[in-house]
Structure formats: C-alpha cells, structure tokens
Amino acid sequence: MDVVLEADRLGKRYGNNWALRDCSLRLPAGRIAALVGPNGAGKSTLLHLAVGLLRPDAGTVRVFGESPYDNRGSLADIGFVAQDTPLYRDFTAAELVTAGAKLNQRWDGDLARNRLAQLGIPPDRPVGKLSGGQRAQVALALALAKRPRLLLLDEPVASLDPLARREFLQSLMGSVADAGTTVLLSSHLLADLERVCDYLIVLNAARVQLLGAADDIVADHRRLVGPRHDGGPIGGVAAVVRASHTDRQSTLLVRTDGPITDPSWTVREVALEDLILAYLADVDSTTSHSAWGVPA
Amino acid sequence: MIEFVLDSRSKVNTYMQLVQQVRQALRVGLLVPGDQLPKVREVAQSLAINPNTVLKAYRELEIEGLVAGRPGVGTFVERTLAGASLPNQAELREDLEAWLRRARAAGLTPEDVTALVETTLRAALADDTSQRQTARAE
Numbered sequence: 221m222d223v224v225l226e227a228d229r230l231g232k233r234y235g236n237n238w239a240l241r242d243c244s245l246r247l248p249a250g251r252i253a254a255l256v257g258p259n260g261a262g263k264s265t266l267l268h269l270a271v272g273l274l275r276p277d278a279g280t281v282r283v284f285g286e287s288p289y290d291n292r293g294s295l296a297d298i299g300f301v302a303q304d305t306p307l308y309r310d311f312t313a314a315e316l317v318t319a320g321a322k323l324n325q326r327w328d329g330d331l332a333r334n335r336l337a338q339l340g341i342p343p344d345r346p347v348g349k350l351s352g353g354q355r356a357q358v359a360l361a362l363a364l365a366k367r368p369r370l371l372l373l374d375e376p377v378a379s380l381d382p383l384a385r386r387e388f389l390q391s392l393m394g395s396v397a398d399a400g401t402t403v404l405l406s407s408h409l410l411a412d413l414e415r416v417c418d419y420l421i422v423l424n425a426a427r428v429q430l431l432g433a434a435d436d437i438v439a440d441h442r443r444l445v446g447p448r449h450d451g452g453p454i455g456g457v458a459a460v461v462r463a464s465h466t467d468r469q470s471t472l473l474v475r476t477d478g479p480i481t482d483p484s485w486t487v488r489e490v491a492l493e494d495l496i497l498a499y500l501a502d503v504d505s506t507t508s509h510s511a512w513g514v515p516a
Numbered sequence: 517m518i519e520f521v522l523d524s525r526s527k528v529n530t531y532m533q534l535v536q537q538v539r540q541a542l543r544v545g546l547l548v549p550g551d552q553l554p555k556v557r558e559v560a561q562s563l564a565i566n567p568n569t570v571l572k573a574y575r576e577l578e579i580e581g582l583v584a585g586r587p588g589v590g591t592f593v594e595r596t597l598a599g600a601s602l603p604n605q606a607e608l609r610e611d612l613e614a615w616l617r618r619a620r621a622a623g624l625t626p627e628d629v630t631a632l633v634e635t636t637l638r639a640a641l642a643d644d645t646s647q648r649q650t651a652r653a654e
Contacts, residue, residue, distance in 0.1 A: 390561050
C-alpha cells in the first residue's frame with residue numbers, strides 16, 4: 221500500500237502553545253480523507269506543515285517520501301487550496317490560468333479552461349467580483365491544473381451556500397474519479413463528509429483523537445443501552461468513548477474488540493457523524509469547571 | 517441506462533443503496549444483460565460521492581455475478597434477476613391493484629396497507645421456513 225502523507229510525532233508550537241502535538245498518521249494513496257475537529261484543533265497547521273508552508277518544531281512530516289519544508293521539488297505533486305480560497309482578486313479567471321502556466325512546471329491550462337467553461341464562469345471578470353461559489357470553483361480548477369497527486373483543501377466549502385457546496389463537491393468527486401488523486405480536506409460539515417470521505421482524521425486540542433478508514437471505524441464502534449452501569453469491564457468492549465447515565469439506564473458509545481454477547485445490552489450501530497461528535501465531546505470538562513469555580 | 521438516487525435519510529449506507537438500486541432494476545427488468553451501468557465518474561460527480569464507494573458497489577455486484585467490468589470500457593449487466601417471474605408480473609400487478617381498491621374501500625390507509633403486507637409477508641416466510649425444517653427433520 222502506497223503511503224502519500226506520513227507524519228511521525230509531528231508537532232508545531234506557537235510560543236508556549238502547541239498547535240499540533242504528537243501527530244502520527246499515514247494516509248494511503250487513493251483515499252479521500254477528512255480532517256475534522258473544532259476551530260483551533262490544529263487542522264490548518266497540519267495542512268500547512270504538509271504543504272511545506274510551516275517548519276515542524278517536533279517530529280517529521282513526509283509527502284511522497286520527502287520533507288516538504290523548503291523543498292520546491294515536492295511542490296509540483298501537491299495542490300493546495302487554503303482557507304477562504306485566496307486568489308488575486310483583481311485578476312480575471314483567464315489571467316489566473318495564464319499566470320499558473322508561468323508559475324508551475326507542470327500545468328494543464330486546457331483542463332482548467334474546460335472546467336471553468338463547463339461551469340459557466342466568466343473568463344473576463346475579476347475573480348473578486350465573482351460569487352463565493354464561483355471563486356471556490358476557480359481555485360479548485362487552478363489546483364487541479366497542476367495535475368497534483370495529492371490535493372489538500374482547507375475548509376473548501378465552509379463559506380458556500382448549500383447549492384454551491386454541492387456543485388463544488390460534484391466537481392471535486394468527478395475530477396478525483398478521473399485522476400485517482402489522493403485528497404485531504406478539512407471541514408466542519410460532517411454530513412457532507414460521510415458521503416465524500418473514506419478515511420478520517422479527527423483532531424482535538426492539537427492531538428489526533430481518531431484515525432482510520434471510515435468503514436473500519438464504523439465497524440469498530442457500537443452504541444449500548446442497558447441498565448445503569450458502574451464502569452466494570454464489558455465483554456467485547458475495548459474502550460468506552462462516551463457514557464451518559466440516568467438513575468436506571470446507561471448509554472455507552474464504545475469501541476469494540478469482539479462481539480458483545482451480554483444480553484442486558486441493546487447493541488446498535490453508530491453513524492459516522494454521531495461517532496465523530498462523541499469523540500469531539502470527549503474532552504475533560506472538569507478542568508473547565510474548576511477554572512470557572514463552579515461544581516462539575 | 518439507469519440513474520442512481522440517494523436517500524440521505526436512509527440508514528442504509530451509500531454503497532449498499534447503489535447495490536440495491538441495481539438489483540431492483542434487474543428484478544423489474546429495467547436493466548437487462550448487455551446494458552451498461554453508469555460510469556464511475558458520472559455517478560461520483562452527479563451524486564457528489566466518493567468514487568471508491570461506486571467502485572465498491574460495482575465490485576459487490578461483480579462478485580454476485582450480476583455485472584462484469586470491461587477495463588477501459590465500463591461495467592455491463594451479465595444476468596437478470598427478473599427470471600421467469602417477469603412475464604407474470606403484469607397479471608399479478610392487476611390483481612394487486614384490484615386488491616388495493618378493495619382495501620381502500622374497506623377504509624385502509626396506505627400505512628395500514630404497508631403494515632398488513634409486511635406482517636403477512638413475514639408470517640408467510642416464517643411458515644415456509646418452519647415447513648421446510650419439518651420436512652428436513654422427517
């Protein structure tokens with residue numbers, strides 16, 4: 221299995237704060253991976269490290285086996301669309317396609333022009349005057365014109381309305397199907413991700429919380445409902461991700477390592493979206509309570 | 517050529533929805549041997565889903581022997597699920613329509629009808645199984 225992106229105990233620090241810490245992961249080729257986490261979890265930091273815009277303060281990151289920082293050789297294979305799709309707003313889409321040809325070693329201008337023509341994007345208007353959805357499509361077309369083997373997208377659909385979002389994801393999926401590009405995209409929109417992504421990286425408070433193929437993750441987790449549980453071991457349960465209790469009943473979201481045979485538990489499958497939310501909610505709230513001086 | 521539709525509220529996962537739609541189309545004769553399934557790229561783009569999901573669905577159908585992939589050309593239907601029952605379906609449909617008119621006249625709502633059909637079907641299947649088991653035991 222080819223690994224496109226590999227991080228080993230990767231870390232990045234701003235002053236005394238770690239924006240990303242102990243991040244180890246391997247992204248296999250051909251995957252469409254989702255990078256999920258709350259604001260400030262380290263998603264953009266990880267993407268910027270992967271594209272070589274930031275230098276690691278700890279550990280290593282490799283893209284196609286090479287360290288991307290200060291390494292122009294590896295850039296040709298990476299396409300990157302940063303948050304809020306920054307483009308030169310006074311340039312027209314046609315001018316941006318021409319500029320891309322001058323700035324890149326490998327450049328498929330026809331691909332970009334065909335895409336933009338199909339989407340009905342005017343070639344002669346400054347991109348600053350286009351709609352958000354059109355601008356996002358221009359940025360995607362430019363990134364794809366590099367014919368990258370790895371495409372990194374930071375919150376590509378966050379600022380788009382539902383229709384533009386769908387059109388963006390349609391273009392993205394169509395072009396990925398053609399080229400077999402590996403994609404890593406960060407997003408808050410969990411419902412979209414479930415359809416689009418087959419690999420998942422959940423970041424929370426600068427650390428990796430959950431990582432793996434989406435199918436495996438879903439297969440490994442269950443929701444259990446049963447009589448109130450005091451925290452003892454349950455056969456088939458490797459870890460309790462999240463638990464809530466009433467005076468009689470316990471609801472547990474668990475990672476399993478075997479079949480759960482205890483008949484007192486009702487066992488259900490968990491949707492990916494619910495699972496991600498459970499992991500993200502699973503941060504220690506007791507520190508916050510003591511910091512506020514209120515009882516937990 | 518068929519067109520896939522996804523039910524985003526369905527609990528059935530995306531790849532299985534695609535598999536079920538092809539099976540359904542084969543069962544009612546909408547797809548017959550030799551027909552081409554939509555190209556992976558087209559499905560991925562129109563539904564905005566991961567192309568690997570479409571590939572997975574097509575692979576599943578291939579394993580079942582229902583379709584076969586021809587490299588560089590596409591995926592084609594190999595056999596049908598309609599079988600000998602297809603010609604009889606028109607007549608059965610007429611019977612069912614007559615029955616539905618009677619059900620409506622008797623005051624059954626569409627939900628009542630669905631519930632009645634489902635419980636009867638389940639009971640009939642359970643009967644079949646138990647009869648087969650007794651037959652084997654004897």
